[in-house]
Amino acid sequence: MATKEQIRQSLVASSIAYGPVPSRRLGRSLGINNIPPKICSYSCTYCQLGRTPRKEVVPRSINKTAKITQQVRTKLKQATDNGELVDYATFVPDGEPTLDANLGREIEVLKTLGVRVAVITNGSLLWRQDVRQNLRKADWVSLKVDAVSEQIWHMVNRPQKSLKLQTILQGILEFAQMFGGELATETMLVRGINDDLGEIKNIAKFLALLKPTKAYVAIPTRPPAERVMPASEQSINAAYQVFIETLSSVEYLIGYEGNTFACTGNFQEDLLSITAVHPMREEAVAEFLRNAGASWEIVQDLIKKRFLTELEYQGKKFYMRKLHGLGCQHF
Ligand code: SF4
Numbered sequence: 001m002a003t004k005e006q007i008r009q010s011l012v013a014s015s016i017a018y019g020p021v022p023s024r025r026l027g028r029s030l031g032i033n034n035i036p037p038k039i040c041s042y043s044c045t046y047c048q049l050g051r052t053p054r055k056e057v058v059p060r061s062i063n064k065t066a067k068i069t070q071q072v073r074t075k076l077k078q079a080t081d082n083g084e085l086v087d088y089a090t091f092v093p094d095g096e097p098t099l100d101a102n103l104g105r106e107i108e109v110l111k112t113l114g115v116r117v118a119v120i121t122n123g124s125l126l127w128r129q130d131v132r133q134n135l136r137k138a139d140w141v142s143l144k145v146d147a148v149s150e151q152i153w154h155m156v157n158r159p160q161k162s163l164k165l166q167t168i169l170q171g172i173l174e175f176a177q178m179f180g181g182e183l184a185t186e187t188m189l190v191r192g193i194n195d196d197l198g199e200i201k202n203i204a205k206f207l208a209l210l211k212p213t214k215a216y217v218a219i220p221t222r223p224p225a226e227r228v229m230p231a232s233e234q235s236i237n238a239a240y241q242v243f244i245e246t247l248s249s250v251e252y253l254i255g256y257e258g259n260t261f262a263c264t265g266n267f268q269e270d271l272l273s274i275t276a277v278h279p280m281r282e283e284a285v286a287e288f289l290r291n292a293g294a295s296w297e298i299v300q301d302l303i304k305k306r307f308l309t310e311l312e313y314q315g316k317k318f319y320m321r322k323l324h325g326l327g328c329q330h331f
Helices: 004-014 065-081 103-112 129-135 150-157 165-178 197-210 233-246 267-275 282-292 297-304
Strands: 017-023 027-032 088-091 116-121 140-144 182-188 214-218 250-253 308-313 316-321
Touching: 017 065, 017 088, 027 065, 065 103, 088 103, 103 116, 103 129, 129 165, 140 165, 165 197, 182 197, 197 233, 214 233, 233 250, 233 308, 233 316, 267 282, 267 297, 267 308, 267 316, 282 297, 282 316, 297 308
Parallel strands: 027 088, 088 116, 116 140, 140 182, 182 214, 214 250
Antiparallel strands: 017 027, 308 316
16 A cells, blocks of 8 residues: 555646556657646637636746656656556646746656657747747647638637737748657637638648648547537548548547557457548448458448448548547547
8 A cells, every 4th residue: 555655745746747648649648737727828619628817928937847857757657666658758738838938948858768758739839939949859749720710710719819820820830840750730620610621621731731740630529618519520521531632641539549440350349449530431341341251231230329420521421430428638
């Protein structure tokens, strides 16, 4: 049984560092909360942390670098002692991580501990050179691109009033060109706000310039700040189809973190795992069935039980895992 001192140390360490927790994108990820709730440059309609009371855009020193790195060090040691692997230490705070002026230094110190570092950012401060320099030290960065049209950006991300979309997009582009690590993008689709095909096509054009390793199509999966609805399965599938025309790798991030692509030998489970990550064309499902020696009845049964849904895009049929249940929004 843990001693009182061990419990106390663990509580102190968990105020900033937590986990490791399983993450589909990052394997076993140790979360770092370097920003207290809720310091952010945006107040996204879908934010699970509620509205941002006072939006900020100037990075400042929030926690001492030593405090953060010490807490991560303690968590890493606990994980090693428990035989747990940690693939990434991930800055995924209750706000915007690049508002921490010491982020670059923190990343440098964490890398000396032998762990890869990831940052999940809204990208709104990348027009600042100091922010680009801090962020480029990470091994993996996810950038939010929910809109590229002024009006839609205001509706979905509700930015701090001095921010300018074109300046931000230019900063994001500059960052993508200079960054040597792995770049991912995340586009959160909200029904009736940014799920229109015209905006999705414009977002896809911009993402193509960034050449991300992977572009994620996401939907709000936790109770959001406002009464917004996730985009429909039809819109999510359309976004996937538009993105995949110009981007090398596109995946859904829609709340199913399970056995992605693990071949369990159970055809139904395998089909649901794959279609939780991207839609499958009718022909691909048919081939999958043939290889498994199974019949189309299984698909009909999954549709009937509301696990799978059939969609149409440009005259072709696609199959996608049906949306229900809540999952992790950021990881
Ligand atoms: S979702 Fe992220 S970027 Fe948007 S308001 Fe919440 S913390 Fe800020």
